[in-house]
Amino acid sequence: MKEFHVDVAVIGTGTAGMSAYRAAHAHGKRVLLIEGGPYGTTCARVGCMPSKLLIAAAEAAHMLAAAPGFGVHPGAVRIDGKAVMARVRSERDRFVGFVLESVDGFPEADKLRGHARFTGPNTLQVDEHSLVTAARVVIATGSRPAIPPALADVGPGVIVSDDVFDWTDLPTSVAVVGTGVIGLELGQALHRLGVRVSVFARSGSVAQISDPEVLHVAAKTLAEELDLHFQTEIVSARQDGAEVLLTTRAAGADAREERFQFVLVAAGRTPNVDRIGIETTGLALDAKGIPVFNSRTMQCGASHIFIAGDADNERPLLPEASDQGRIAGDNAGRYPDVRPGLRRTPLAIAFTEPQIGTLGASYRELCETGKPKFAVGQVSFVNQGRSRVMLQNRGMLRVYAEYGTRRFLGAEMIGPRAENLGHLLSWACQARLTVDQMLDMPFYHPVIEEGVRTALRDLSGELDKAQPEEDCEDCPPGV
Ligand SMILES: Cc1cc2nc3c(=O)[nH]c(=O)nc-3n(C[C@H](O)[C@H](O)[C@H](O)COP(=O)(O)OP(=O)(O)OC[C@H]3O[C@@H](n4cnc5c(N)ncnc54)[C@H](O)[C@@H]3O)c2cc1C
Numbered sequence: 001m002k003e004f005h006v007d008v009a010v011i012g013t014g015t016a017g018m019s020a021y022r023a024a025h026a027h028g029k030r031v032l033l034i035e036g037g038p039y040g041t042t043c044a045r046v047g048c049m050p051s052k053l054l055i056a057a058a059e060a061a062h063m064l065a066a067a068p069g070f071g072v073h074p075g076a077v078r079i080d081g082k083a084v085m086a087r088v089r090s091e092r093d094r095f096v097g098f099v100l101e102s103v104d105g106f107p108e109a110d111k112l113r114g115h116a117r118f119t120g121p122n123t124l125q126v127d128e129h130s131l132v133t134a135a136r137v138v139i140a141t142g143s144r145p146a147i148p149p150a151l152a153d154v155g156p157g158v159i160v161s162d163d164v165f166d167w168t169d170l171p172t173s174v175a176v177v178g179t180g181v182i183g184l185e186l187g188q189a190l191h192r193l194g195v196r197v198s199v200f201a202r203s204g205s206v207a208q209i210s211d212p213e214v215l216h217v218a219a220k221t222l223a224e225e226l227d228l229h230f231q232t233e234i235v236s237a238r239q240d241g242a243e244v245l246l247t248t249r250a251a252g253a254d255a256r257e258e259r260f261q262f263v264l265v266a267a268g269r270t271p272n273v274d275r276i277g278i279e280t281t282g283l284a285l286d287a288k289g290i291p292v293f294n295s296r297t298m299q300c301g302a303s304h305i306f307i308a309g310d311a312d313n314e315r316p317l318l319p320e321a322s323d324q325g326r327i328a329g330d331n332a333g334r335y336p337d338v339r340p341g342l343r344r345t346p347l348a349i350a351f352t353e354p355q356i357g358t359l360g361a362s363y364r365e366l367c368e369t370g371k372p373k374f375a376v377g378q379v380s381f382v383n384q385g386r387s388r389v390m391l392q393n394r395g396m397l398r399v400y401a402e403y404g405t406r407r408f409l410g411a412e413m414i415g416p417r418a419e420n421l422g423h424l425l426s427w428a429c430q431a432r433l434t435v436d437q438m439l440d441m442p443f444y445h446p447v448i449e450e451g452v453r454t455a456l457r458d459l460s461g462e463l464d465k466a467q468p469e470e471d472c473e474d475c476p477p478g479v
């Protein structure tokens with residue numbers, strides 16, 4: 001066994017781990033960065049980047065399909081699945097290459113390959129070859145796809161999102177399990193690329209939406225294009241030759257069997273904290289087995305252990321992994337002088353079409369008891385000028401503000417260019433603007449942002465009305 005004695009050990013060389021390494025290193029500490037899988041990060045290898053590349057190809061196909069609506073007829077469209085996947089993979093490899101260059105830039109002595117697990121609060125065993133003693137530790141182990149029992153160990157036809165980016169050609173048919181962000185982004189992209197796709201959801205949820213009005217519009221809008229089955233459970237799956245025989249049952253209906261080339265499981269992700277000997281650290285764990293941590297300092301309890309990225313399950317998104325990693329690494333470097341770091345206004349975008357955006361406080365959070373009452377303003381994109389011009393007039397935006405202070409609190413939407421509207425509104429939220437200050441800002445014409453103005457005017461009108469006196473949990477807020 002090799003032995004290492006370091007100031008800071010970082011477990012995981014993903015986005016959070018690399019960020020933590022740099023921040024701890026900046027304190028002049030001896031930092032060891034441990035990686036049990038391939039270098040390159042989940043985001044670049046099998047996450048954000050390849051999924052957006054696949055979606056970009058689907059958008060190209062969709063533009064051709066939508067062209068006749070403008071009187072433009074492109075003729076017969078041929079989708080070359082091999083070429084689609086070749087571009088996805090080669091551009092993905094380019095992005096991964098940039099990450100690998102960064103990792104190459106770290107000194108060899110600071111890197112260790114192998115699966116790390118705690119053997120005590122300050123000690124880690126890495127595979128069967130190394131023992132690490134660390135004064136401080138950052139857990140940045142990421143997450144992995146969760147597989148429901150009915151879909152475990154079925155055969156090669158049951159896959160997860162990682163596997164999609166190994167394809168060299170598009171399949172003929174895919175059943176997607178889950179209407180979270182991954183299921184909807186990949187399911188819609190594959191559908192637009194000519195794959196027969198059915199999407200199954202055990203509940204009625206759509207991506208990260210919590211506002212019931214936006215959820216209703218989102219479910220209806222996406223179901224107009226996709227073969228979407230809400231309230232449907234997966235009964236069983238069986239590999240049958242080159243296909244999977246999938247049995248599903250919709251609420252109140254009989255079981256139904258269908259064959260697909262692949263069943264893509266997109267049923268959430270499990271933080272990688274269950275196979276790292278966390279029980280030997282003495283840390284307090286929550287109901288999901290994740291160490292209890294402070295989301296401003298990323299410190300687990302009052303200990304010398306910090307956590308960042310998907311591993312902590314707080315906001316499993318790339319920008320958050322980067323921020324949390326930096327805060328965790330900085331505090332591991334400066335421990336015990338731990339300081340709160342910058343956490344930004346929450347912002348999440350699903351790259352469906354229409355896009356889904358949520359920012360600031362969610363409707364669900366605002367409805368939690370003990371929070372102040374809030375008013376709601378809204379706009380439908382159906383008759384919004386620029387959206388109609390572009391034939392993208394689908395969706396709804398709902399905006400929230402606090403009675404009295406008139407401070408803007410957050411928004412949920414499905415609609416055109418939600419990635420841009422989401423940034424605009426989250427910046428206003430972080431700047432703690434009031435609805436009136438937002439309405440004083442410039443709005444050009446004709447732009448989708450005019451839809452935001454309509455929603456804000458509606459919100460302003462709601463704020464002018466008296467705050468409801470009764471505190472009825474069943475009453476919709478803002479009414
Ligand atoms: C299909 C898909 C699409 C996505 N799209 C987006 C998007 O558009 N926008 C967005 O913001 N986010 C997106 N995400 C989420 C984003 O990719 C993640 O939030 C982010 O990559 C998490 O970074 P991380 O550093 O926490 O984890 P990772 O990058 O997964 O790094 C964790 C590392 O730890 C290693 N590791 C684990 N356990 C051990 C151990 N015991 N010992 C040693 N090493 C270990 C792993 O091998 C891995 O390299 C997407 C995710 C997926 C799956």
Ligand SMILES: NC(=O)c1ccc[n+]([C@@H]2O[C@H](COP(=O)([O-])OP(=O)(O)OC[C@H]3O[C@@H](n4cnc5c(N)ncnc54)[C@H](O)[C@@H]3O)[C@@H](O)[C@H]2O)c1
Nearest residue numbers: 148178179180181182183202266267268269316349350351
């Ligand atoms: N654009 C983006 O920013 C982006 C894109 C992809 C992924 N991500 C990140 O990755 C995370 C994981 O994505 P995801 O879509 O896998 O998870 P998710 O939590 O968003 O959605 C999981 C879905 O699976 C369903 N589900 C859960 N358990 C199930 C079961 N036993 N049987 C059937 N269905 C079940 C849920 O009802 C839900 O529809 C996201 O939360 C997000 O943070 C972000």
